[in-house]
Amino acid sequence: MKKVNIYFNRWFSVAFHYMNLIRNNEDEIPFTIFATHPDILHMSLQGADFAETEPKLEGIEYVQFCVDFCRRNEIDIFIPRLHMLDIALHAHLFDAIGTKLIVCRNVDLLETIMDKGKFYESVKEKGIMTIPDYHVVSTAEQFKAAYEDLVARGHQVCFKPTDSEGGLGFRIIDNNRSPLQDLFGHVTSMISFEDAYRILSSEPSFPELMVMELLEGFEYSIDCLADEAGNLLAAVPRRKAGGRLRLMEHNVELKEIAAKVAETYKIPYNFNVQMKYNGSIPKLLEVNPRMSGGLHISCLSGINFPYLAVKSALGGEVQPVDFTVDVLASHVEKPLIMKSNGESAVPDTVN
The missing domain is CATH 3.30.470.20 (ATP-grasp fold, B domain)
Structure with a gap:
């Protein structure tokens, strides 16, 4: 049976597990897994058979890198994460070389989902589930008004960028914190309103934040x-x-x-x-x-x-x-040897 070639571009470390789940499939279909990342020692690459250093490009230049990689390595399935929207926008380039994309091809929908403010508006309009009370702001005065409105409704308040992944930029407003304790304690997502307002006031405007009730x-x-x-x-x-x-x-x-x-x-x-x-x-x-x-x-x-x-x-x-x-x-860390006696244990480099 011909092996199926799968390609992961820059992913999180947990792609290591995705790769092994695909490889150890119930149908015993053989796969060869390719991966790229700017850091050739990144843990996501340790589940791949072949790895390559990924250039730091944007837009169509990055898409063209992926197309060239897929063509050169006869990739059957491409599972993108980085620049997913650009890749979906140019899906026809992958169709032309016979590479199947595991991605949402509805670019308008993808843009909406990836902007939390726009997606909340869509969900509100369609009424398919409950959304938190929130405001989208881009100035310090808007931030202050949003905070005051949510507090008046009886909410504790948090905020995060509308286009972030995971917990990046997420903060909880807590006005009872001690700056000295924060300095000597663990790094925290807590911030006082005054500190947040002061920081946001340092610029006339900033990338959109979603200010919302804390659940x-x-x-x-x-x-x-x-x-x-x-x-x-x-x-x-x-x-x-x-x-x-x-x-x-x-x-x-x-x-x-x-x-x-x-x-x-x-x-x-x-x-x-x-x-x-x-x-x-x-x-x-x-x-x-x-x-x-x-x-x-x-x-x-x-x-x-x-x-x-x-x-x-x-x-x-x-x-x-x-x-x-x-x-x-639950889960535990798994130790992996990256190099022993000068011998690298990372995946083979793509030729």
Whole structure:
């Protein structure tokens, strides 16, 4: 059986797990995995068979690098993360060389999802789930007005950039902190309103921030699998259960939300819906149109999300699948030798 060539561009370290989940698939399909990253020793590359240093490019120049890489290495499936929007915009270039993209090709939808403010407006209009109280601001005075409005509604307040990934730029406003204790304590996401306002006032305007109510209930990531047309095939709600513990549980309410997101937006392949409860009400944090950072944990439910997306992209039949029992899981670090006696243990360099 001919090996299928898969390419990951710059990903998070957890791509190491995605690669191995694809490689160790239930159908015993052989794969050769290629990966690029600016840092050739990055952990995401350690799951690849072949690795190459990725240049720091933008826009069409970066897309052309990816096209050339796919052509040179006869890539069958490309799973992008970095510059996903640019790659989707130029999907026809990959079609022309026979490389299948695991990406949302609806560029307008992708742009909306990747801007939290725009996506919240879309969700509000469609009414498919509850969103937090929020304001989008780009000046210090707007920030102050938003903060005062949310406090008047009885909320503790947090904020984050509208276009960030993960926890980048996320801050919680806490006016009871001691600057001296902060200086000698752990690095924290807490900041006082006065400090935030002073910093934001240093510029006439700044990139958009979403100022919103702080949700203090359970936080869930709903890992989802859809076919190429966006029809939902699987959804696993994964809850933070203290420390490193994660609970995959049959939360009917959240699985129904995942079904509504899939039906409304038709996001193909892997996507993730992040929700957090305020009392008994789950509210939207964000939707990621890609594999989530904790997807490998959700795969412990028995559903191989990365491989099933690849199988679907290759034209294989993937039936709707569910997990049978709730699963409590965690993780530990795995030591890897990167170099021994001068011998490198990193993947082979692409010729």
